[in-house]
Amino acid sequence: MCLAVPAKIISVEDGVAEVDLNGTTYKASLMLTPEAKAGDYVLLHTGYAIQVIDEKDALETLSIFKQMEML
């Protein structure tokens, strides 16, 4: 029951965000992530944003992969 995907918040209205994933957009309630704002990436799960994605952390992880590749 834990399928969640990253999607980007395009707009927010009444606590419900429009989020985009490669050109397909979904409604996502922000009840569980009240801090999320337009431009943020959130984890979308059953119509709710359950977490805001930390871009800095993501880039860090990716750079570890790059470093490993270069070894």
Place this chain on the structure above:
Amino acid sequence: MCLAVPAKIISVEDGVAEVDLNGTTYKASLMLTPEAKAGDYVLLHTGYAIQVIDEKDALETLSIFKQMEML
């Protein structure tokens, strides 16, 4: 609203008759003709027997036609 057809009572159960018309049988409530009994012909209208047909009168009428034909 006055389509009614003659049909013969085959059996009666709980005030509802089974009536026959040329081999097709219908249910007919006898609420409006409580005197009707098996063997009688009744006028069937919207699932109710609305009148018992008077065979004697019918034969009389038919014999008038026969007399006219013979003239």
Place this chain on the structure above:
Amino acid sequence: MDKTKILLAHGSGGRLTHDLITKHLVQSLSNPLLNKLDDAAVFESKGKTAFTTDSYVVNPIFFPGGNIGKLAVCGTVNDLSVMGAIPKYLSLAFIIEEGLDISALEEIIKSIAAAAKEAGVEIVTGDTKVVNTGKADKIFINTAGVGFIPEGLDISGANARPDDAVIVSGTMGDHGIAIMAQREGLNFKTAVESDCAPLNGLITDMLKVCPRIHVMRDPTRGGLATTLNEIAGQSQVGIELNEESIPVKPAVGGACEALGLDPLYVANEGKIIAIMPEKDAPAVLSAMKAHPYGKDSAIIGRVISPNPGRVSIRTPLGALRILDMQSGELLPRIC
């Protein structure tokens, strides 16, 4: 847990669909063309080819004299046959409401196989869709059919000519009344069975004695009256019937009296109208009467020049009145 009811998954295109097709359909209807399970069946053909389709939505799906499966084969076989074609190949497409008992489907398929066998046709291609509960009525069937027309025939609704004789192959209204008797809310019972039958055999016998038949048609929905009106319109002729010579079973007449219906508007599924030169009528009539599906055949009228597009009927008292197309649904009435 083996399934006893049709689920949406049976129509999803996946393995359950595949299993339904191979287990239930291919096994019962088996023939080399169907068994290939390609996107289309491929066969050799040559010459004048007849092609027709009908969907069957009859309610109830099982009725005295048949079921929706038998009907779906016979109806399409008959539409080919009345064009003079020898029916050969049928397609078969189901739309099933989720929840249908698989045993009901099996029985329907059995009837399809039996009717196809009797008619000498093969089911060569098919399709199965399943829709949610409440989005269809148990099962709908479509069949399309292909048949080949022997040289020398020219049969069409547009070919009726003045002085042609009009023959029907039996009693009118049996199918419609048999079905109505099964409907909820119509409290009647009747021994009448649907006349549902494949008529290609009968028609072959007719064409043997008279390849000059001008028109054949099966008077299904709308009944004899509507079908004759269509023919009168297509051929731009008048048609005059004799009310007393039209065969109607007493029990069908009885049912119609009480429901306020006219048997000439009630559907048939195993009868044909045939129109041909008057001189050929006696020979055709006796060929028809010699066939089990035509034993009650009768000459019921003739084609006339006046009143093109109109059907008229001579009443027992000798008056002539119009016999129009059916208008609206055929509703039981009490007026």
Place this chain on the structure above:
Amino acid sequence: MDKTKILLAHGSGGRLTHDLITKHLVQSLSNPLLNKLDDAAVFESKGKTAFTTDSYVVNPIFFPGGNIGKLAVCGTVNDLSVMGAIPKYLSLAFIIEEGLDISALEEIIKSIAAAAKEAGVEIVTGDTKVVNTGKADKIFINTAGVGFIPEGLDISGANARPDDAVIVSGTMGDHGIAIMAQREGLNFKTAVESDCAPLNGLITDMLKVCPRIHVMRDPTRGGLATTLNEIAGQSQVGIELNEESIPVKPAVGGACEALGLDPLYVANEGKIIAIMPEKDAPAVLSAMKAHPYGKDSAIIGRVISPNPGRVSIRTPLGALRILDMQSGELLPRIC
């Protein structure tokens, strides 16, 4: 009072049916065979003939990229074309739920006419049934089709041979995702349109450069994965795909991620799979890419001897896993 909605009477076989057929259908789809309104259409045929049927129950009936009418023409045209046939004649049978807006029916018929024109086919015979509210879902359409196969072709799902190349004509899953986006209760929007298209033109171009194509099939319900499994089963060969080379639109991928679906199981209505000797693949591929309906074509895998009846897929990491048939309904999932 002119009718704006379909009533049961439109399917009763009487005058309203007759009017519906002549006014709406014959006028829009007019051709000499149809206009006769006989029980079957009659045409000349010769040689290898392909015959197929499908019913269309798509919900909603209008969707980005088409409607049920366009789909009903394209689907059957494609099933004929993938057998190598030149599609010629279609039958058209409606089952309509009482209450359908007549304007909706008109729009559907317009699309049917346009799609038939594009595909170069004629609707030559038809049928219309109307059922009570709640007994169907707005409208169901069945088409059957007849086409003729030129000499020298031999295309069948049973003809795949080891070392053949597997090509698809474009991106996977567009139709299914476009339809799902329209469904109530699935809160997503997408710019993806149904790929619904008649593919006979594309296929003609392909056969021109390579009449030796072994298999063609349109991956509709069940998607690429299911269709390839069917072919692997029919031909008793293995098929090995390369996951990275299968074209999928980003928005389709995005929709599938969130719904827990795999685009390889999602339906297409304007794509084909073609399987042919490896040496012919480049020529076929460039013919396909030159056609508007094939511009995203790609070689996605090959036929192998091991694992007959099985489809496997090489993942981007280089592992090989089974790609099974779809099981059950395609349900959005959240696991």
Place this chain on the structure above:
Amino acid sequence: MNFIEEFRSSQSGRTLLEYINKRSTKPARFMEFCGGHTVAIFRYGIRQLLPPHIEMLSGPGCPVCVTSTADLDKVIALSRLPGVIICSFGDLLRVPSSRQSLLEVRAEGADVRIVYSTMDALEIARQNPLKKVIFVGIGFETTAPTIAASVIQARNQGLANYYVMSIHKITPPVMRAILDAGETRLSGIICPGHVSSITGSNAWEFIPEEYHLACAVSGFESLDILYCVKSLVDQVEDATPRLDVSYSRAVKPEGNTAALKIMDEVFDICPANWRGIGILPQSGLCLRPEFAAFDAEKNFEIKLSEPSRETPGCLCGEIIKGTRTPLECKLFSKVCTPENPVGPCMVSSEGTCAAYYHYGGKLG
């Protein structure tokens, strides 16, 4: 004997026609009150077999045709209420109200069911305890007792979700209204057969007594009608207007007393709105206060969105009164057909316009 075939003998029919054609010398205008007779006369082709100086007029005896637009609008409004199932006889479904027919609201999703009998409607009520089942009670004295019987059954069985919307009408008052208007200069009346089997032939004694017109109660087979016409011709030729009963096998002078009693128990006499004629006092049947719990008018708030309107151009009102025939209506068979009926006389199977359309079209 099945009391049908015997009364359709073509031999006897020809004898009766011969008699009529010989006997009749005076021009005469006969009105068949009952729509069932209108249809039968057309179906048997009787009109064309009578002497040309006998004119047959159709009267107000089709309950559908005389239903006012205002009453139908109420029925349509009821059908739109949530949780309601409308039950009615098939005849009523195609009749246009100010804007729509029941068939059309059904196509829009309303739950409208055709029943053959009020017993079916009671069964539907039993099977749908969470719904409210409204039976639209339409018809004359023939039918009203069957609706009354259903109300009594609903009461006895404690069926709390069964209602009747009563548009029933009774026939003698409208007969008087037409005769009083005197517009049609009639020579005789064919009195309704099945109405009379309930009311008794006595109900029509006022016709010869007060209006000095020939009259006879007729059945619906060909011989019944010809026998009735024979009687009217005899009365006209002899100038001895009286009440004859040519349908004595079904019609007694006192009618069906059991049915009359049940009808009287449930229904009160009240004014009714007759299409083309207007409101006639004491010509309708409404539920008695004791049965208010079953009265749709008392249990549902019927909101009409706009005032009712009759269709302009339609002559139904005149046709019902016998002062015009459908052939005089400009819309007949051009704009107004059974598929697209403008007025109720075209839609009802026993409507005069429908009978002219189906059976009366000019031949040759």
Place this chain on the structure above:
Amino acid sequence: MNFIEEFRSSQSGRTLLEYINKRSTKPARFMEFCGGHTVAIFRYGIRQLLPPHIEMLSGPGCPVCVTSTADLDKVIALSRLPGVIICSFGDLLRVPSSRQSLLEVRAEGADVRIVYSTMDALEIARQNPLKKVIFVGIGFETTAPTIAASVIQARNQGLANYYVMSIHKITPPVMRAILDAGETRLSGIICPGHVSSITGSNAWEFIPEEYHLACAVSGFESLDILYCVKSLVDQVEDATPRLDVSYSRAVKPEGNTAALKIMDEVFDICPANWRGIGILPQSGLCLRPEFAAFDAEKNFEIKLSEPSRETPGCLCGEIIKGTRTPLECKLFSKVCTPENPVGPCMVSSEGTCAAYYHYGGKLG
């Protein structure tokens, strides 16, 4: 950057695999707790690319698979009540209870609807005020907050016809139960990614601390999983069990406090019945008494016609605990297929048996 493609790069994947294959020397058994991981591992074909001495075991992390027959029987019983609409996620519909699945009761006429979100279920409740809408709440900490959010919305909006049947479970207790049983002799744990994005990675600190096992929280893309396996291999090789987070873009030590607050507001912790494991204390979520009005168990009388029974022969219980694999089940792929699943591990798309069936079939 869309946070998907970047984490599927095959080049980086190969690099990570190379690293793992080089670094790993000791035999190791890793359990992926989460069914989502099971599916991803199969889909990417990761198992066959790891060194042969690394064994991957699937844990109890599919909420469908761990639902007890007894709980499902209750859901089926609810679906048969008149006037009820059952809403659930698609995953649950095919799971067989003692006798039937929800798909099968739907085919028999029950009103069972698949929703994508509890927001859809709320909308269905709004649109069907005369019906009772029961959402079957299934899932772990990832999903439970969204159900809690729906209950709060229903309360705030005064939606009186919305109910939740809570079969929610929480994950740390079952993880402990499995480790306590010790049957599987594990070397490390792949901790659930999306559960942890709610609970926070801190929830798993007990694994290295109390059980001295390697562990890391993983995401669901190929690189996430490989990166996590790399971490486990490092920990095993270095014998330094610790809690790593290879999915730090979504998982914080403290988790999602807003979601935890809402979950805590609506749900109380209670015992739960885990298939194959039995009742574990403090491992489930039930509605708090303040929300009793929304609790399906408190508002409907659930009558079971017979005692619940597990299907004989099915090893789901063992498979969930990681002590057996589907290949050891006699029914696997013969009697038990996704079309005719015997146990929930075959029906759920993230069930171990389904993953083996779809992706793991032997090739060549």
